[in-house]
Amino acid sequence: MSELKSITDSTLLTNQKNSVPVLGLGVWKSKPKECYAAVKSALESGYRHIDTAAIYGNESEVGEAIRDSGIPRQEIFVVTKLWNADQGYDSALIAIDKSLQKLALDYVDMYLIHFPVTGKRKDSWRALGKIKESGKAKSIGVSNFMQNHLEELLADTDIIPAMNQVEFHPFLNDVKLYDYCREKGILLEAYSPLAHGKKLEDPKVTKLANKYGKSNAQILIRWGLQKGLVLIPKSVSAGRISENGNVFDFHISSEDMNEMETWNENFRTCWDPTETI
Numbered sequence: 526m527s528e529l530k531s532i533t534d535s536t537l538l539t540n541q542k543n544s545v546p547v548l549g550l551g552v553w554k555s556k557p558k559e560c561y562a563a564v565k566s567a568l569e570s571g572y573r574h575i576d577t578a579a580i581y582g583n584e585s586e587v588g589e590a591i592r593d594s595g596i597p598r599q600e601i602f603v604v605t606k607l608w609n610a611d612q613g614y615d616s617a618l619i620a621i622d623k624s625l626q627k628l629a630l631d632y633v634d635m636y637l638i639h640f641p642v643t644g645k646r647k648d649s650w651r652a653l654g655k656i657k658e659s660g661k662a663k664s665i666g667v668s669n670f671m672q673n674h675l676e677e678l679l680a681d682t683d684i685i686p687a688m689n690q691v692e693f694h695p696f697l698n699d700v701k702l703y704d705y706c707r708e709k710g711i712l713l714e715a716y717s718p719l720a721h722g723k724k725l726e727d728p729k730v731t732k733l734a735n736k737y738g739k740s741n742a743q744i745l746i747r748w749g750l751q752k753g754l755v756l757i758p759k760s761v762s763a764g765r766i767s768e769n770g771n772v773f774d775f776h777i778s779s780e781d782m783n784e785m786e787t788w789n790e791n792f793r794t795c796w797d798p799t800e801t802i
């Protein structure tokens with residue numbers, strides 16, 4: 526488990542031996558101009574991890590903001606994802622080149638299969654192995670993979686995904702998947718850690734926010750950090766980006782962490798991979 530020191534210095538080591546900053550900025554639904562400003566502002570606030578995807582349509586602005594930040598490239602952890610329409614061996618090899626071209630980068634730090642597309646995901650994973658070998662991605666991983674998808678993949682490969690990015694927050698707290706990923710050494714990364722904004726006003730969250738003198742968003746983020754997750758909250762507001770990163774100066778007690786463990790209601794805000802065979 527990482528020692529939670531500051532947004533810039535708190536990392537977790539993947540099974541592929543790369544360090545991932547535990548808190549990053551998500552940019553899904555950030556329009557290109559907003560995205561550029563959000564990434565610039567996040568980097569100024571100390572974030573060193575940006576999560577984009579080919580399908581988000583803002584890889585160019587992510588790359589531009591990174592370059593304009595003046596921060597050395599190797600200090601920033603950049604993630605992008607292979608979109609469903611590009612899954613398959615040959616098409617994945619083409620897709621990474623297109624992403625790198627848009628980002629105007631030589632490599633990404635993590636390349637993820639965006640979704641476990643039936644009949645395609647095994648070939649996509651073989652391609653990601655090749656992409657890692659070529660140095661175009663330092664680490665490779667998956668997203669939206671449930672235990673059955675991971676079991677299938679692990680039975681077919683020597684490369685264990687470094688990370689599995691799934692929707693995860695106290696209201697969608699899949700303990701079995703959490704335990705399985707830990708057992709296999711796969712970092713669990715929480716997307717929509719604020720439940721896409723839909724649970725911020727929950728009175729249970731407000732009660733803890735008042736108790737700790739923090740915002741509701743900060744309580745949800747800190748919960749994930751203390752569970753050893755990597756989290757990528759999204760915002761296009763400079764104030765909220767800074768607020769979401771300001772979660773390294775307090776600790777949720779084990780009593781309250783246990784209480785939060787009872788909040789699960791399988792509340793899913795994004796797509797549902799559980800029915801995908």
Ligand SMILES: NC(=O)c1ccc[n+]([C@@H]2O[C@H](COP(=O)([O-])OP(=O)(O)OC[C@H]3O[C@@H](n4cnc5c(N)ncnc54)[C@H](OP(=O)(O)O)[C@@H]3O)[C@@H](O)[C@H]2O)c1
Pocket residue numbers: 550551552553554576577639668669690715716717718719720721722725740742743757758759760761762765766768769795
């Ligand atoms: N792999 C996948 O399939 C997948 C799926 C979904 C998401 N993701 C990734 O995960 C990232 C985060 O998920 P998400 O964007 O769905 O949801 P989220 O981070 O849980 O919530 C974002 C929403 O909360 C608002 N917000 C952010 N900080 C706030 C604060 N401090 N106070 C009040 N409201 C706040 C944002 O509005 P403002 O922007 O207006 O502040 C936005 O409406 C995405 O951007 C993407 O990178 C991946």
